[in-house]
Amino acid sequence: MKYWKKLTHHNLQSRIEDALKENVDFENDTSLGYPASKLDDKVFYSDAPFLKDAPTLKTYVANPNHIGCHTFGSSESAFKGTQEIEREVLRVLAVDFFKMEDEQFDGYIAPGGTEANIQAIWVFRNYFNHNFDAKNNEIAILASEDTHYSLPKASNLLSLDLLLAPVDFKTREIDPAALESLVKEAVADGKKYFIVVANMATTMFGSVDDPDVYTDLLENMGLDYKLHIDGAYGGFVYPFSNLKSKINFSNPKVSSITIDAHKMLQAPYGTGVYLSRKGLIENVLTKEAEYVEGMDLTLCGSRSGANAIAVYMILFTYGPYGWYEKISVLLMRTNWFCKQLDQLSIPYFRNEHMNIVTLYSSHVPKDIAEKFDLVPEQHNENNKWYKVVIMDHVEIDNLLQLIDELKDRMKLA
Numbered sequence: 001m002k003y004w005k006k007l008t009h010h011n012l013q014s015r016i017e018d019a020l021k022e023n024v025d026f027e028n029d030t031s032l033g034y035p036a037s038k039l040d041d042k043v044f045y046s047d048a049p050f051l052k053d054a055p056t057l058k059t060y061v062a063n064p065n066h067i068g069c070h071t072f073g074s075s076e077s078a079f080k081g082t083q084e085i086e087r088e089v090l091r092v093l094a095v096d097f098f099k100m101e102d103e104q105f106d107g108y109i110a111p112g113g114t115e116a117n118i119q120a121i122w123v124f125r126n127y128f129n130h131n132f133d134a135k136n137n138e139i140a141i142l143a144s145e146d147t148h149y150s151l152p153k154a155s156n157l158l159s160l161d162l163l164l165a166p167v168d169f170k171t172r173e174i175d176p177a178a179l180e181s182l183v184k185e186a187v188a189d190g191k192k193y194f195i196v197v198a199n200m201a202t203t204m205f206g207s208v209d210d211p212d213v214y215t216d217l218l219e220n221m222g223l224d225y226k227l228h229i230d231g232a233y234g235g236f237v238y239p240f241s242n243l244k245s246k247i248n249f250s251n252p253k254v255s256s257i258t259i260d261a262h263k264m265l266q267a268p269y270g271t272g273v274y275l276s277r278k279g280l281i282e283n284v285l286t287k288e289a290e291y292v293e294g295m296d297l298t299l300c301g302s303r304s305g306a307n308a309i310a311v312y313m314i315l316f317t318y319g320p321y322g323w324y325e326k327i328s329v330l331l332m333r334t335n336w337f338c339k340q341l342d343q344l345s346i347p348y349f350r351n352e353h354m355n356i357v358t359l360y361s362s363h364v365p366k367d368i369a370e371k372f373d374l375v376p377e378q379h380n381e382n383n384k385w386y387k388v389v390i391m392d393h394v395e396i397d398n399l400l401q402l403i404d405e406l407k408d409r410m411k412l413a
Helices: 009-022 049-053 055-062 077-097 113-132 150-158 176-188 211-220 306-343 366-371 396-412
Strands: 105-110 139-144 161-165 193-199 224-231 254-260 272-277 356-360 385-389
Touching: 009 055, 009 077, 009 306, 049 055, 055 306, 077 105, 077 272, 077 306, 105 113, 105 306, 113 139, 113 150, 113 193, 113 224, 113 254, 113 272, 139 150, 139 176, 150 161, 161 176, 176 211, 193 211, 211 224, 306 356, 306 396, 366 396
Parallel strands: 139 161, 139 193, 193 224, 224 254
Antiparallel strands: 105 272, 254 272, 356 385
């Protein structure tokens, strides 16, 4: 690891306090032009004594605005201290997580994985518009049927057709023959350019797509494409559980990646991350935002700098070895749970590198699923799956309770 290391709480606190000192201080500085301030003091008590030991909460109260993309050009100088911390977070994720070369990436901490995915597709749509004079009806989004519902949103918002490739019911793998038929039909319908979204752990199953299934086909057909990886679910797990993975920027075909800290990293909501190679994000430069220093290249515009601080605190509290240990524990619990299901002959899907286990609904009574908050694939009579996610708070004792209830119900059957 080049940039990621473990820091003490004192080191973290000092680093963030120094960053806040570099930002505008709305309480003491004469700052007249920004439609912004610290959080309302009558409600949020900026002098509360506990804030001195809570750097993330202290930053929320200070309320820095991280509008724009701080890896590209200039940014609002009033918040340069915490912007630099956001850059440090992005550097760790791009270089140490996903094997990007130094300073060869752009990105930002987005409100969530949904925006990060839409940002990627927006960038690629405009890339094809600008570089190939492509019309929107000549561009298609291509993904599996297990992909996240942010893609239908992107399709709607960006006026692009969405093509969903069928997957095998048991293995959740993309059907290559069906994919080929889908693409050939799209080409016959006038599609020339493809925005591919491959999953690093799907939301319902934790299944991981093989990007080569897409790219080999498109290259053999002589078609232009851009490849995005949706790692919102798996981005903080898969790179540590599968050390041989090539689903990262070491693969020259990967152009951008989404990762979501509010899931496995247990950061606050509002901590999605968009990362891309240099030379792409400028396709969505909003030239009309001339009053913004550096202008804006993000979908959301204004966003809280405190979210960057939250991700920084978690990453540098654990460091790479501490994080690897945490993921190893989650996978150990997942392995234990799967062995119990095997002993009960309860069928399920699980990618061996992920902490998600999805059970056949035919073997899980609905009342038990509801008691343990198992997430169904569909909230209706057509549901075929229930999902268990082994998060940090899900210990073997919790899983054992579910196993015991399933055992007892099987005895009564």
